[in-house]
Amino acid sequence: MRRLDRHYRMESEVPRAVIEPPMIPPFSPAALLGRDRELSELLALVRQAREGRSGTLVVTGGAGIGKTALLDRLAGLVGQGVRVVRMVAAESEMELTCAGLQLLCGPLMSSSDDLPAPEREALESAFGLRGSDAPSPLVLSLAVRDLLTRAAGAGALLCVIDDAQWLDDVSARTIASVARRLSVEKVALVMASRQEDPRFDDLPHLVVEGLADHDARALLRGALAGSIDERVADQLIVESRGNPLALRELPRSLGPSELAGGFALASSIPLESRIEQSLLAQLEPLPAPTRTLLLLAAADPTGDTGLLWRAGAILGIAPENLDLAQQADALVVSGRVSFRHPLIRSAVYRSATPAERRAVHAALADATYEDRDPDRRAWHRASATVAPDEAVAGALVRSADRARARGGVAASAAFLERAAGLTPDPDVRADRMLAAAEAKLDAGAAADALRLLGTTRDLATPLQKALAGRLRARAEYALWRDRSAPRHLLRAAQTLEPHDAQMARDTYMLALTVAIYASRLGEPGATEEIAQAVLAATAGDRSPTAGDLILRGQALLCSEGPAVARSTVRRAITAFQTEPVGPSDLQRMWIGGRAAQDVWDADGLRTLAERQVQVARSTGVLTVLPMALNLLMVVRTFDGDLDEAERICDEIDAMLLITGHPLPPYGRIFIAAYRGRVEEVERRAAELRADAHARGEGYALTVANMAEALVYNGAGRYDEALASARGELPYAHELGHAMRTLLELIEAASRVGEGTLAEEALEQLTRVTPPQGESDWADAFMSLAQAQLREGDEAERLYRRAIELFDRIRVPMLRGRSQLLYGEMLRRQGRRVDAREQLRAAVDVLTACGMTGFADRAQRERNATGEKVRARTATTPDALTEQELNVARLAREGLTNREIGARLFISAHTVDWHLRKVFTKLAIKSRNELHVALPDPH
The missing domain is CATH 1.10.10.10 (Winged helix-like DNA-binding domain superfamily/Winged helix DNA-binding domain)
Known part of the structure; x- marks a missing residue:
């Protein structure tokens, strides 16, 4: 450990007498100055938990600002009846999936037997105690919350997490989800973080700032053994910016001349680094074995005393060195080994040389039981290894597999990246680096994926080059919404074709999907070009499998239109309904559900949406589940169950908060439109349009236009509805929402005297719907559209047919709108009695569906017929x-x-x-x- 010793000596040349005063005790509660407000807020949170109302506070402030002191003081003041559970996250474990959760929940797992089986299994899967698929993030967060509830018992629980900025992503998002769901469990959750963390943005925050001048001076005087020049004190106060740790530690690194007159006091070193230097200078007098023990403790944040003793024995460290570390006020041993302050841990670890770090990681690897914690052992072994070593790399790959199975995609990527760096064989190394890049991309780190791909330029095989091209196109699209991404994906698919047919087809589908969603904001002609390439690649293909059928069917929809594609798409939908379906089929099934809407297959849409969600839930495929739920939300709106649709949106939002995967709030804006919430729709539409241009996703423009047209029609604001809807007329051939917006355009145009425009929209709608008799959904839609542009008996016949068909296919909201329009026509004709019958029914069904805007419009029309309606009292x-x-x-x-x-x-x-x-x-x-x-x- 000589190099570590040399490093400490180089940190400061100040005389020994200046740095040897006794260290201040570890943030004694009595020493807390100027923190009455913060402590009062924290104690109020605990008091609230005692009274049965849970709560959360995220305490933020720079290193040394006093967060740990506040947490210590809080834990000492909670009194009897409040159980305290504490943990400190560590930077070295940010890549280990669920490492934070394991530290938090490990001491509480004895209560896990009382949890419902799904929750217990989710915890055991997350902690690697059972071999199973990745646990649902929602079930995992529910399990953690219930475990904390049981820990509170008859009293209350204070759960304290320090250095939360170092939590691994799965742990951070799970804990944040738990915090959002705390209510009456008697749990107070406090997290301390050095900076604002986007993972906790929506949680209540308590910002800890520097001490006021008079408190800072009092603390400085208490930290000095002797007197100090007033000008030096002023300068220290200014430079420390009221940071308590700086006020305690910086004076100890100053010599007598500096304390007396401030000579050579100025420093350009950042405050945190200067504090670390001061802390290290105080550890310099310790014997080398004691400093090695400190480095061991810094490299293993579990605080496991048994592990520390075993690793110390391997390095020949005698037990009395732990006593010396405690006497120096660096380590605290109370059940677990911890540092007096988190900055000491980071200072000790960062100041060590690479060789010294490798030595302690090797000892920790040898001391870690492989059957109990193989992933930590593999990580320590990798941190101790420089030269390529297949045994070490292979262990990391196995850890990556376990991490992915537990839902830790980011951790899997870290393991794979390290494994690639230690792999001797060039081809295997390239394969592992590509796998790491894909895991980075799946974890939402597109920039990191591109960085890894930049290290794989000398790929040996055509398959590797094709896979790299596919990943690069995906990453560039995710990062910059690159307009050329669809064509790059097309080239990747064509390159993959001779080497991996299934991967090639998946890439064709991805290229087609990206092009569809980019639509008008993407490169002109990309969708048609990709669709033609798919048809050429699958020419003569007679495969009856659902995946192959939907690929060809979607390509036909994009290039030839629904009339040509209808047969193939319907065969694909039937195959999805009858074939066994696994996780690998979910993305294709989602495309099938989308295509079912384009060929007007209501039953196929319902079946695929429900089956896709069931498969995604049962297999734990979390990346597809939000999209599957989004499709199910569409189905529930068709069913007229906006309450259930909104609950599904809540579930999607909760899942996205946990997983971190982005998904535009399309469901929310449509529910707001159906509910008649004009202001919310206008706000969300503006956000979607801005997001559409930022993301290069033209589909979002269609969603915004349709939602606005829908809510404006419900409110009777037809000019505004027309302005929003007419933008979709040139894009009706894209099908989807652009096609369905034509109905809103027809209603608005016919109301403001734009008959020619309404007829043009009807003509476009006729082109994208099947002939009469092939689909009740399409027939109902067309009947309602035509009825608004016809008169007399013909219009009446069409309205009645639309009402009958919408009722048959169980779409109550469109049945209600049909009855509203029919009733309005009858009232204009002076047939008040007949109008009342239709408007009364419209009010009932639209109210039951929650379509407030259209229900109010129907009520106004009903009133206009002269019918006396009993005033509706607030239920x-x-x-x-x-x-x-x-x-x-x-x-x-x-x-x-x-x-x-x-x-x-x-x-x-x-x-x-x-x-x-x-x-x-x-x-x-x-x-x-x-x-x-x-x-x-x-």
Whole structure:
């Protein structure tokens, strides 16, 4: 350890007498100055938990600002009845999936037997205690929350996480999800972080700033053994910016001349580095074996005393060195080994030479039991290895597989990248680097994926080059929404064709999908070019499998139109319904669900959406599940169940917060449009348009236009509806929402006297719908569109046909709109009695669906017929909050508190709390009365 010794000596040339005063005790509660406000807020959080209301605070502030001191003080003041669970995250473990959760939950796992089986299994899978698929992030967060609830017991729980900025991504997102779902579990969750962390952005924050001048001076005086020149004190106050650790530590690194007159005091070194230097200078007098022990402890954040003793024995470190480290006030041993301050850990680790770090990591690897913690052992072994070593690389690859199985894609990428660097064989090394780049991309780190791809320029095989091209196109699209990405993906697919037919077809599908979503903002003609290339590549293909059929069917939709594609797409939908489906089929099935809408197959859409979600849930494919749920949300809006559609959006949002994968809020804007929330739609539409240009995703423009047209038509603002809808007329051939916006265009145009424009829209709609008799959905849609442009008996016949067909295919919201339009026509004709019949039905069905804007419009028309309608009194359910309403509906269906909690991702305690409030508001005493007090709108 001589080099470490030399490094410490070089840190400071100040006389020994200056740096030898006794160290200040570890942030004694009595020494906390100027923190009354912060401590009061933290204690209020604990008091709130005692009273039955959980809460969270993210404490932020720079290194040494006093966060750890506050946490120490808080833990010492909570008193009896409050259990305290603490952990400190470590920078060295950021790449280890669920490492933070394991440190947090490990001491509590004895209570895991009381958890529901899915939750217990999720925890065990996350911690590598069982071999299974990646746990659902929602179930995992629910399991952690319930584990903390059980730890609170009859009292309360204070859960403290220090250095939260070093949490691995899965742990951070899971803990954030838990924080969002805490309600009445009596848990106070406090996280300390050096800087704002986007993973915790939406949680309550407490910012810790520098001490006020008078408190800073008092702390400085207490940190000095003797007097100090007033000008030097002023300069230290200014330079420290009120940072308590700086005020304590910086004076100890100054010599007598500097303390007396401030000579040579100025330094351009950042404050955090200067604090670290001061801390290291105080450790310099320790014997080399003691400093090696400190480095061992810094390299292993688990704080496992047994592991530390075993590793120390390997390095020949005697037990008395732990006593010396404690006496020097560097280490604290209380069940676990920890550092007096997190900065000491980072300072010790960073100051060591690479050889010294390798030595302690090698000892830790040897001391770690492989059967208990193979991933940490592999990581330590890799950190101790410089030259290529297949045994070490192979162990990292196995760790990567385990990490991915537990949902840790980012950790898998880190293991694979390190494995590639230690792989002797060039071809195998290239394969592993490509796998690492793909894992980085799947984890949302497109820039890192491109960086890794930049190291693979000397690829040996054509397959490797093709895979690299595919990954590069995906990464560039993810990072910059590169307009040329679809064509790059096309070339990658064509290059893959001779080497891996299935991968080539998956890449063709990806190229086609990216081109469809880019649409008008992408390169002109890209969609058609890719579709033609797919058709050429699959020419003569008679494969009956769903994946092959949907690839060709989607290409036909893009190049030849629905009339030619209809047969192939419907065969694909049938195959998806009958074939066994696994995780690898989910992306293709999602394309099938989208295509079902374009060929007007309502039953196929419902079946595929429901089956896709079921498969994604059961297999734990988290990357596809949000998209699958989005398709199911569309189905639920067709079903007229906007409450369920909104609940699905809640689930999607919760999942995206945990996984970090982006997905534009298309569902939210459509639900707002159906609900008649004009201002929300306008706000979301503006955001979507800005996002569309930033992401290069023209599909978002279509969504914004259709949502605006829909909500404006509901509000009777036809000029504005026309302005939004007419932008989709040139793109109706793209199908999807552009095609369905034509109905909104026809309604708006016919109301403002734009008959020619309405007829043009009807002509476009006719081109993209099947002939009459092939699809009830298409026939109903066309009947409603035509009825608005016809008169007399013909219009009446068409309206009645639309009402009948929409009822047959179970699309109540369009049945209600058909009855509204029919009733409005009858009223204009002076047939008030007939109009009332249709408008009355329209009000009922549109209200039941939650389509407030259209329901109000129907009510106004009904009033205009002269019918006296009894004033609608505010029903009691209107007083319920959204969450209370969700809980009440599920309780009405007969679900238990635990089942409701699992569905809504809240605890059984929270469900009971909500139900008690529901009973009070509805003036009922039991669940049995919910059927009367809260009738089912359907």
